[in-house]
Amino acid sequence: MTKSDAQPLEEITQLRATLDEANYRYYVLDDPTLTDADYDRQFQRLQELETEHPELITPDSPTQRVGAAPAEGFPSVAHAIPMLSLDNAFSREDIHAFAERVAERLECTADDVEFTCEPKLDGAAVSLVYEQGVLVSGATRGDGRTGEGITSNLRTLRSVPLKLRDSNVPALLEVRGEVIMRHAGFEALNERAREAGSKVFANPRNAAAGSLRQLDPRITAKRPLEFHAYQAARLEPDLGDTSHSELMARLATLGFRASSELKVIKGPQAVADYCEQLGEKRDGLGFDIDGVVIKVNDLRHQRELGFVARAPRWAVAFKFPAQEEVTTLNDVEFQ
Numbered sequence: 001m002t003k004s005d006a007q008p009l010e011e012i013t014q015l016r017a018t019l020d021e022a023n024y025r026y027y028v029l030d031d032p033t034l035t036d037a038d039y040d041r042q043f044q045r046l047q048e049l050e051t052e053h054p055e056l057i058t059p060d061s062p063t064q065r066v067g068a069a070p071a072e073g074f075p076s077v078a079h080a081i082p083m084l085s086l087d088n089a090f091s092r093e094d095i096h097a098f099a100e101r102v103a104e105r106l107e108c109t110a111d112d113v114e115f116t117c118e119p120k121l122d123g124a125a126v127s128l129v130y131e132q133g134v135l136v137s138g139a140t141r142g143d144g145r146t147g148e149g150i151t152s153n154l155r156t157l158r159s160v161p162l163k164l165r166d167s168n169v170p171a172l173l174e175v176r177g178e179v180i181m182r183h184a185g186f187e188a189l190n191e192r193a194r195e196a197g198s199k200v201f202a203n204p205r206n207a208a209a210g211s212l213r214q215l216d217p218r219i220t221a222k223r224p225l226e227f228h229a230y231q232a233a234r235l236e237p238d239l240g241d242t243s244h245s246e247l248m249a250r251l252a253t254l255g256f257r258a259s260s261e262l263k264v265i266k267g268p269q270a271v272a273d274y275c276e277q278l279g280e281k282r283d284g285l286g287f288d289i290d291g292v293v294i295k296v297n298d299l300r301h302q303r304e305l306g307f308v309a310r311a312p313r314w315a316v317a318f319k320f321p322a323q324e325e326v327t328t329l330n331d332v333e334f335q
């Protein structure tokens with residue numbers, strides 16, 4: 001390899017590392033280091049180099065996010081583990097009853113059970129599969145057992161890592177999470193749609209789901225979508241993480257955004273307090289949530305508790321009143 005040939009590979013490798021790190025800091029740490037102009041300038045330089053040296057292009061390069069070939073349709077994808085729904089809780093009593101049921105099966109007291117609480121994001125649930133640290137498949141939740149293969153569309157989200165960030169990557173990782181559209185992005189999208197006389201979306205959840213199911217990934221790439229991880233569904237080899245909160249911290253080091261509002265909380269009383277506090281913060285979050293997902297934190301306990309027909313015994317969704325029905329949350333008294 002001559003000196004000049006050696007140059008592009010070094011520069012390409014450096015640019016890819018810089019752009020991947022910029023995505024991680026922007027989308028996972030909420031602590032951007034590059035300005036958009038800097039990002040775009042380095043991205044264009046990488047595109048130039050890869051155009052001059054196409055043999056150096058790799059599928060996990062930041063330039064390979066947006067494919068050009070519109071899909072004819074989406075293939076069906078069977079989820080290795082069903083993407084289940086959640087039973088609901090609507091009051092402090094329901095939270096206590098859930099904790100008591102868990103405690104009874106774990107043969108402990110409800111106050112000894114350690115839960116994690118996190119916002120229940122109101123978007124579109126998806127699953128991402130990584131093999132040897134590289135994204136190989138992305139799918140919608142569908143009916144929970146079978147979804148639609150939308151890998152090309154999910155690759156366009158800069159909050160979806162094309163390759164895992166850590167050095168010791170697991171052989172297999174399946175991450176599940178919610179794709180959301182923030183209110184600001186939703187309003188701007190609908191404004192553009194009204195001006196163009198095209199379809200206006202009813203709410204951010206529909207806008208996110210509709211954007212993910214575009215046949216042309218170049219359209220998805222222009223939509224303000226963010227992926228927020230909420231579960232590591234499969235992990236081989238098992239990295240020995242023993243709790244949901246530890247696993248979510250691991251996902252953050254691997255390059256995923258997890259909820260900054262995730263808290264480890266002991267006992268139903270404190271869980272109900274978290275729900276009340278998050279309900280008061282709901283209108284200021286800038287994106288839609290419809291409650292709190294309360295999970296038993298210990299993964300062994302989750303396995304012991306298992307699932308009933310369609311939902312886990314170890315998790316429940318605390319639901320807030322639908323916002324259209326409630327003028328202000330102050331009207332809602334916590335029983």
Ligand SMILES: NC(=O)c1c(N)nc(OC2CCCC2)nc1O[C@@H]1CCC[C@@H]1O
Pocket residue numbers: 083084085086118119120121122123125141178230231293312315
């Ligand atoms: N929407 C969410 O923010 C969310 C969450 N934070 N955590 C989970 O945990 C799963 C894990 C096993 C059962 C539920 N699920 C969520 O949403 C899903 C999408 C479809 C059914 C649940 O609502």
